[in-house]
Every structure is written in structure tokens, then in C-alpha cells.
Amino acid sequence: DTAVSQTPKYLVTQMGNDKSIKCEQNLGHDTMYWYKQDSKKFLKIMFSYNNKELIINETVPNRFSPKSPDKAHLNLHINSLELGDSAVYFCASSQLRRDRSNYGYTFGSGTRLTVV
Amino acid sequence: GNSVTQMEGPVTLSEEAFLTINCTYTATGYPSLFWYVQYPGEGLQLLLKATKADDKGSNKGFEATYRKETTSFHLEKGSVQVSDSAVYFCALGKGGSEKLVFGKGMKLTVNP
Numbered sequence: 001d002t003a004v005s006q007t008p009k010y011l012v013t014q015m016g017n018d019k020s021i022k023c024e025q026n027l028g029h030d031t032m033y034w035y036k037q038d039s040k041k042f043l044k045i046m047f048s049y050n051n052k053e054l055i056i057n058e059t060v061p062n063r064f065s066p067k068s069p070d071k072a073h074l075n076l077h078i079n080s081l082e083l084g085d086s087a088v089y090f091c092a093s094s095q096l097r098r099d100r101s102n103y104g105y106t107f108g109s110g111t112r113l114t115v116v
Numbered sequence: 117g118n119s120v121t122q123m124e125g126p127v128t129l130s131e132e133a134f135l136t137i138n139c140t141y142t143a144t145g146y147p148s149l150f151w152y153v154q155y156p157g158e159g160l161q162l163l164l165k166a167t168k169a170d171d172k173g174s175n176k177g178f179e180a181t182y183r184k185e186t187t188s189f190h191l192e193k194g195s196v197q198v199s200d201s202a203v204y205f206c207a208l209g210k211g212g213s214e215k216l217v218f219g220k221g222m223k224l225t226v227n228p
Binding site: 033040041042045048090092105106107109 | 152154205
């Protein structure tokens with residue numbers, strides 16, 4: 001069973017369209033994230049949800065809207081897609097531990113978005 | 117704020133060569149430190165981690181030691197294989213739900 005699964009794996013769409021990427025984790029983690037990886041492989045956090053509550057919202061255009069219906073799912077909706085949105089988007093999850101240490105993330109395999 | 121600086125590469129090595137990828141960090145307090153690996157066309161996988169000073173993380177022949185005095189977490193492997201060709205990311209994290217801050221990644225190619 002895949003721990004963190006994203007769909008679709010590839011997404012090609014035209015400028016101006018609206019699209020969604022879905023993410024699900026079966027690890028029982030309480031926190032989920034969206035990261036964007038650009039063409040130079042640089043990773044930048046976009047959003048984070050803990051138990052369905054938004055806790056990190058970096059400087060991201062408001063065309064990007066995350067939604068977490070429950071703690072196992074975190075979807076990303078993008079309105080009015082632009083050429084610069086082309087990237088690989090990664091979902092990840094983690095679990096807050098009692099000692100509050102950070103044990104890292106489990107990543108999905110990514111969604112390669114190409115805007116033409 | 118918290119930040120990670122790592123060698124950017126790309127680096128090309130011959131099989132069985134020694135590998136070092138430097139990573140230094142800036143952070144307040146006592147962060148956890150990580151190395152992630154991304155194989156071509158795949159997501160990131162946790163390679164190893166260390167949660168406190170002097171801890172050594174190890175996995176698949178790779179090692180890294182958390183050095184608080186030099187704020188470093190350099191990745192080493194004594195003898196690389198072609199299958200180690202990937203992009204390697206150093207990362208820092210504080211607190212269970214706080215974001216991980218990643219270095220810019222280093223692409224390694226190992227030739228037979």
C-alpha cells in the first residue's frame with residue numbers, strides 16, 4: 001500500500017484553466033504539506049495542515065487554495081493557471097511526537113504540472 | 117530564520133569513489149537534521165536523520181554526523197555505486213509539525 005499517494009501523476013493543461021491535485025495518506029499522520037519543486041529542483045513549502053487546520057501558508061498567490069476534508073486528505077486547487085505554475089508538486093505528511101521532535105516527512109511521488 | 121546551505125553540484129564520480137556532500141545550517145535551538153534522496157522521476161525518500169548533537173545517522177552505506185560546534189551535517193559514503201545516482205537534499209526541521217527547510221539539492225551521477 002502506498003503511504004502517501006497523489007493524483008494525477010502528470011497534468012498538462014492550458015493557461016487560464018482551473019485544476020486540482022489530490023493527496024491521501026494512510027499513515028495516520030496528523031500533518032500534511034504541499035511543496036513546489038521548480039525546474040532547478042529547489043523545494044519550497046506552500047501550505048501545511050494539522051488535523052484539518054491550516055498552520056502554514058507561505059507567500060503563495062491566492063489562485064492556489066488548499067482544502068483538507070479530513071486529516072488523511074489534502075487537496076490543492078489552482079485557478080487561472082499560468083506558465084510559471086509549471087513545476088512538480090509534492091504532498092507530504094508527518095506526525096507530531098510527544099517530545100515535539102521532528103522525525104521528517106513521508107513524501108508522495110509528485111505531480112508534474114505543465115501549463116502550455 | 118532557519119536555513120540550510122549545501123553543495124549544489126552537479127557532481128560526477130566513478131563507481132567506488134568516495135563521496136562527501138557538505139551541508140551546513142543556521143538555526144536557533146536544537147533542530148533535527150535530515151538527508152533526503154530523490155531518484156529520477158520519483159519523490160523524495162528519507163535517507164537518514166539525526167535528532168541531537170553528536171548523533172550519527174546511517175543507511176545504505178551513507179553516514180552523516182550532527183556537529184553542533186560546526187553547524188554541519190555532511191553526508192559521506194565510502195564507495196558509491198551507479199544506483200546512487202540521484203539528487204540529494206539536506207534539510208532541517210524544528211518541532212513536530214513545523215516545516216522542513218531544504219537545501220537546494222545536489223545532483224550526483226555515478227558512472228560505471
